[in-house]
Amino acid sequence: MDFLRPATWDEALAAKAGRPDAVPLSGGTDIMVEINFDHRRPDALLDLNRIADLREHTREGDGSGAPYIRVGAAVPYSTIVEHLHGPLPALALASHTVASPQIRNRGGVGGNLGTASPAGDAHPALLAADAVVEAESAERGVRLVPIDDFYTGVKRNCLAPDELIRAVRVPVADGPQQFSKVGTRNAMVIAVCAFSVALHPRSGRVRTGIGSAAPTPVRARAAEDFLAGVLAEERAWQRRGALPPSAVREFADLVSGAASPIDDVRGTGDYRRHALRVMARRTLAWVWDEYRDGHGDGYEDGEGAGACA
Amino acid sequence: MRVTFTANGREVTADEVWEGESLLYVLRERLGLPGSKNACEQGECGSCTVRLDGVPVCSCLVAAGQAQGREVETVEGLARGEGELAPIQQAFVEAGAVQCGFCTPGLLVAADDLLKHNPQPDDADIREALSGNLCRCTGYEKILDAVRLAAARSAAAGTGGAV
Ligand SMILES: Cc1cc2nc3c(=O)[nH]c(=O)nc-3n(C[C@H](O)[C@H](O)[C@H](O)COP(=O)(O)OP(=O)(O)OC[C@H]3O[C@@H](n4cnc5c(N)ncnc54)[C@H](O)[C@@H]3O)c2cc1C
Ligand code: FES
């Protein structure tokens, strides 16, 4: 086995181009388990730990009116929890549910995307927030992949063999966001299933993400469209009134219907459908209450709410 | 490959390290630092916890090559000198927080780190900080007692987080 240790991002891209078989190694919290148990023997490991840029997060896009946080691929979950809960509430909530402090100090979103497990906790939050993955290769430069197009199958993503993830661009929240996860205990739990919802008052949209209940992380598009329609019709973005209970129920049913869960050791498909319905109902209540209470005003881009309404 | 890093303030070198080898293996099998324990090798139990550049991590999930040039602090580095335990170690002994002792090194590093950053943690803080460490013997109550004891002593002594 070779151990490649690029000191810079350009060196890393060159190394990956020269050795497309090299397996990127970031926090190691997925890869090292596989190596320790002899489930995987890559010919080469490409250690990304020396590249300081990958651990940085910056705020960008303010001039364009669509600010986002560029979260370096190796920014550990603990940093996201501590420093990015304001602009990226769903991702920070999801990050806080990952494993344990030790794992959160090492693992990050780049590794979660690299593994692309349907149970990865970052995915529902990234889907709900409408993130964009920055993939890069030495030959073709940067490619911006909308998160909707990133997951291609069970533990598969759209990265080319010579590409690495540089960062993920996550829009600064313009409304309340939530993340919820079902498991047997609080710490150290792979999700039985997970759900995230984000209100986007600026565009009048609602986005969602479902984890561990389909071959890939997925959105519940019918639920999103339904709720956005109700909010527009009721002029709810402006009035900030209570949501009709029938609409909440329908939203929850549509979320549950968007999943195609299997029975496995963590839970049955039926249980997952049920749990999704419950999480959808609860998280919608939480975000809508937060919006009604005016916390939504704290989101700097929340003005002009309901432009589509 | 050869790997050189700082372990408990001392520069150490290991030769003929296999590229897929963990930092935990290097510490235990090549550097004579068997304090960190190997229980699960999959990040679940925390008994291999060390500080890497000041941050608690599972050493079983750090590739040895990733430690090159960095600072590692293991449970062996906690005691202040020959025969003098660190306050958190002393508290573990006095509170009866050790039974078989297999989880103890990882818990000590995690608890020491907690008190360093948060000298007066509440119970929720302690549970959160130790949530990555499993103990199959004690039922955890005595471990919580030990952390509370160390925190109370450092408050009384006015030493803040310097435990
Ligand atoms: C005990 C334990 C509990 C866990 N609990 C959870 C949990 O609750 N929720 C959860 O979501 N995950 C959990 N995980 C899984 C893991 O921690 C996460 O998937 C984490 O995000 C992986 O990040 P990493 O940096 O450690 O990845 P690594 O192991 O370094 O890499 C993971 C994959 O991504 C690839 N990769 C890494 N960086 C890049 C990059 N920049 N470009 C391209 N490819 C890259 C690697 O080649 C590899 O295929 C757990 C793991 C353990 C050991
Ligand atoms: S041996 Fe590393 S976490 Fe269990």
Ligand code: FES
């Ligand atoms: S004392 Fe035996 S595992 Fe904790």
